Amino acid sequence: MSGAMAGAWQLAGAGVAVAATEHRGLALGLFTAFVAVTLAITVWAGRRRRSSEEFFSGGRLFSPLENGLAISGDYLSAGSFLGVSGLIALYGYDGVLYLVGFLVAWLGVLLLVAELVRNCGRFTLADVLSARMRERPVRIAAGTSSITVAVLYLVAQMVGAGSLVSLLAGGTSAHARTWAVVGVGALMVVYVAFGGMRATTWVQIVKSVLLLGGTVALTVMVLARFHGNVNDLLRSAAHGSGHGAAYLRPGLKYGGSWTARLDFVSLGLALVLGTAGLPHIVSRFYTVPTARAARRSAVWAVGLIGTFYLMTMVLGLGAAALVGSGAVRASNAAGNTAVPLLALRLGGGAGSTGGTVLFAVVGSIAFATILAVVAGLTLSSSASVAHDLYGSLRRRSTERRTAREDTGEVRVARFAAVGIGAVAIGLTLLAQELNTAVVVGVAFAVAASANVPALLYTLFWRRFTTRGTVWAIYGGLLPAVVLVAFSPVVSGSPDALLPGMDFHWFPLQNPGIVSIPLGFLAGWLGTVLSREPADPGRHAELEVRSLTGAGAV
Amino acid sequence: MDDHDGGRVGQLRVEDPWTGAPAVGPWEEPHAVSDGWAVAAGGDRAAVYREVQAGEEFRAVRRRYRRFAFPASAVFFVWYLAYVVAATTAPGLMGRPVLGEVNVAMVAGLAQFVTTFGLTWAYARHARLRRDQAALDVRWETQERTR
Numbered sequence: 001m002s003g004a005m006a007g008a009w010q011l012a013g014a015g016v017a018v019a020a021t022e023h024r025g026l027a028l029g030l031f032t033a034f035v036a037v038t039l040a041i042t043v044w045a046g047r048r049r050r051s052s053e054e055f056f057s058g059g060r061l062f063s064p065l066e067n068g069l070a071i072s073g074d075y076l077s078a079g080s081f082l083g084v085s086g087l088i089a090l091y092g093y094d095g096v097l098y099l100v101g102f103l104v105a106w107l108g109v110l111l112l113v114a115e116l117v118r119n120c121g122r123f124t125l126a127d128v129l130s131a132r133m134r135e136r137p138v139r140i141a142a143g144t145s146s147i148t149v150a151v152l153y154l155v156a157q158m159v160g161a162g163s164l165v166s167l168l169a170g171g172t173s174a175h176a177r178t179w180a181v182v183g184v185g186a187l188m189v190v191y192v193a194f195g196g197m198r199a200t201t202w203v204q205i206v207k208s209v210l211l212l213g214g215t216v217a218l219t220v221m222v223l224a225r226f227h228g229n230v231n232d233l234l235r236s237a238a239h240g241s242g243h244g245a246a247y248l249r250p251g252l253k254y255g256g257s258w259t260a261r262l263d264f265v266s267l268g269l270a271l272v273l274g275t276a277g278l279p280h281i282v283s284r285f286y287t288v289p290t291a292r293a294a295r296r297s298a299v300w301a302v303g304l305i306g307t308f309y310l311m312t313m314v315l316g317l318g319a320a321a322l323v324g325s326g327a328v329r330a331s332n333a334a335g336n337t338a339v340p341l342l343a344l345r346l347g348g349g350a351g352s353t354g355g356t357v358l359f360a361v362v363g364s365i366a367f368a369t370i371l372a373v374v375a376g377l378t379l380s381s382s383a384s385v386a387h388d389l390y391g392s393l394r395r396r397s398t399e400r401r402t403a404r405e406d407t408g409e410v411r412v413a414r415f416a417a418v419g420i421g422a423v424a425i426g427l428t429l430l431a432q433e434l435n436t437a438v439v440v441g442v443a444f445a446v447a448a449s450a451n452v453p454a455l456l457y458t459l460f461w462r463r464f465t466t467r468g469t470v471w472a473i474y475g476g477l478l479p480a481v482v483l484v485a486f487s488p489v490v491s492g493s494p495d496a497l498l499p500g501m502d503f504h505w506f507p508l509q510n511p512g513i514v515s516i517p518l519g520f521l522a523g524w525l526g527t528v529l530s531r532e533p534a535d536p537g538r539h540a541e542l543e544v545r546s547l548t549g550a551g552a553v
Numbered sequence: 554m555d556d557h558d559g560g561r562v563g564q565l566r567v568e569d570p571w572t573g574a575p576a577v578g579p580w581e582e583p584h585a586v587s588d589g590w591a592v593a594a595g596g597d598r599a600a601v602y603r604e605v606q607a608g609e610e611f612r613a614v615r616r617r618y619r620r621f622a623f624p625a626s627a628v629f630f631v632w633y634l635a636y637v638v639a640a641t642t643a644p645g646l647m648g649r650p651v652l653g654e655v656n657v658a659m660v661a662g663l664a665q666f667v668t669t670f671g672l673t674w675a676y677a678r679h680a681r682l683r684r685d686q687a688a689l690d691v692r693w694e695t696q697e698r699t700r
Contacts, residue, residue: 537599
């Protein structure tokens with residue numbers, strides 16, 4: 001590393017700090033505007049009737065485009081806006097691998113899940129899983145696994161919010177971080193508890209439009225720099241990365257040991273299968289009136305998410321080409337500041353008005369992104385607490401429900417949102433050093449192991465039984481959680497949750513490659529070993545209903 | 554207080570399944586709703602659904618859905634796994650130049666995007682043209698009979 005280059009890196013690093021302090025006011029103002037608009041939406045949505053249909057599914061009358069935008073809002077986290085573009089800026093092609101997995105997963109959602117789940121369920125994933133089984137055990141199992149997934153994902157996002165604030169504020173003040181986490185937690189609880197699904201959906205839509213708008217603008221600016229010549233962009237990116245041609249090939253990040261390669265295959269498997277089991281994504285399909293609308297919203301989501309990821313690639317490459325991987329790494333070792341730095345450069349560099357304005361805009365978009373994602377997660381986990389756990393624990397003997405119980409569930413869900421917010425804030429403050437991308441990967445792996453096997457068997461296997469469902473859920477959930485507990489994520493590596501201790505024996509960071517097959521195996525085994533056979537009448541009802549919508553809500 | 558379970562979206566359908574019991578009139582409180590299905594008129598309902606399931610109209614819908622969705626899912630899953638395994642185990646092959654700075658890995662990555670968009674379009678079109686109307690017919694007929 002030459003002295004001149006090191007100097008340039010320090011300069012860029014200082015540039016972030018200067019830009020941040022100069023225009024912190026602007027970033028704060030933009031972000032406050034976003035919060036004000038979303039709170040106004042919450043107040044408006046909260047004035048409606050307090051039925052459970054309204055609270056958990058927003059009245060079910062959103063249009064496919066609105067829901068498609070909201071799905072993108074739920075799915076596109078700051079992890080992809082800042083994290084993956086940063087990975088591309090640092091490691092080139094290996095960052096692209098992430099995006100492909102995140103996008104291809106949507107084919108599974110579209111082809112196998114969206115329409116059928118829309119027809120079969122009411123508020124949560126557990127509705128579908130318990131549809132043809134004995135309700136209580138299945139609902140408790142599915143509720144538990146959904147809450148586990150949502151809380152893991154939630155903590156990852158809130159850790160991201162904390163580091164984003166300290167990055168953008170230019171300092172590493174622990175106070176600023178803590179307040180950011182507490183503030184994000186409080187806001188998400190307010191959206192959910194007062195506005196329910198309607199407010200949360202509109203927050204997602206506003207966020208999606210902002211995020212896509214900002215990304216389009218930056219992408220156009222990057223491409224304009226290279227006069228639309230992609231080959232030039234690639235060449236400059238390879239040059240700016242300092243790796244030369246290796247930058248454009250796979251292998252810079254995951255090409256090391258065979259453990260690292262296997263870890264990536266495991267992550268890829270978790271990404272592509274896990275999306276269909278994410279509870280906050282599944283419950284989005286209940287906000288539209290029909291299965292056809294659910295399909296069309298998934299099509300919109302594929303289009304929007306795919307376009308966003310293509311632009312993310314351009315931004316990552318642009319950051320490598322225009323800012324340089326060295327400067328990106330100097331500012332944040334994981335590359336999370338690549339896009340803000342790129343914005344600063346595109347606007348004219350540190351100290352220029354254009355640069356600082358763009359920097360502030362990007363920072364507040366990223367923060368809005370996190371806020372919307374955590375709101376969606378809080379809603380889906382409080383729905384699971386109220387509708388799945390509370391509902392079935394209360395209803396011991398009878399399976400009938402009254403409308404009065406339904407409004408009771410809404411009240412419980414509001415309190416659950418507060419409880420989940422508190423738990424998430426607590427966990428986040430304990431785990432501030434965790435790597436966001438790794439935790440998101442783990443959440444996908446848990447969803448893929450616990451929820452997806454049970455969901456696919458329920459929809460497509462005639463002989464699947466109650467025992468099979470319960471075994472499939474716990475048989476995927478427990479191995480996934482145990483393997484993570486004994487993996488380098490928790491102990492035995494410098495960036496682990498407990499860096500001082502070492503009790504890990506599972507070599508991979510992502511458990512998917514082991515726990516997903518175990519989930520499928522457990523579901524099969526539980527079914528084969530069932531004493532009571534599957535009920536053909538209820539299977540007939542589920543199949544007819546899932547494919548035609550007969551009797552759907 | 555309980556009108557929300559039937560009222561608003563009610564125009565769209567013949568009967569609300571959540572107000573399961575036929576004996577319960579709208580004047581009776583509490584109003585029964587159910588998440589577990591086939592609670593009320595268990596036997597009759599199940600018989601109707603089994604009949605519909607065995608009927609040719611429904612089987613045509615199911616066949617058309619499965620003949621598209623299952624092979625397509627298998628194809629995209631294998632194609633994605635092949636891509637990930639190739640990227641992690643054969644970086645040499647993936648790094649072979651194709652045109653200018655563009656190499657095999659980039660072509661494969663973009664091809665994943667293209668096949669995802671293409672399959673999405675094909676599935677939506679297939680469902681709209683081959684399945685939606687038939688499914689709707691079965692739906693109305695079934696709802697008439699389970700009333």
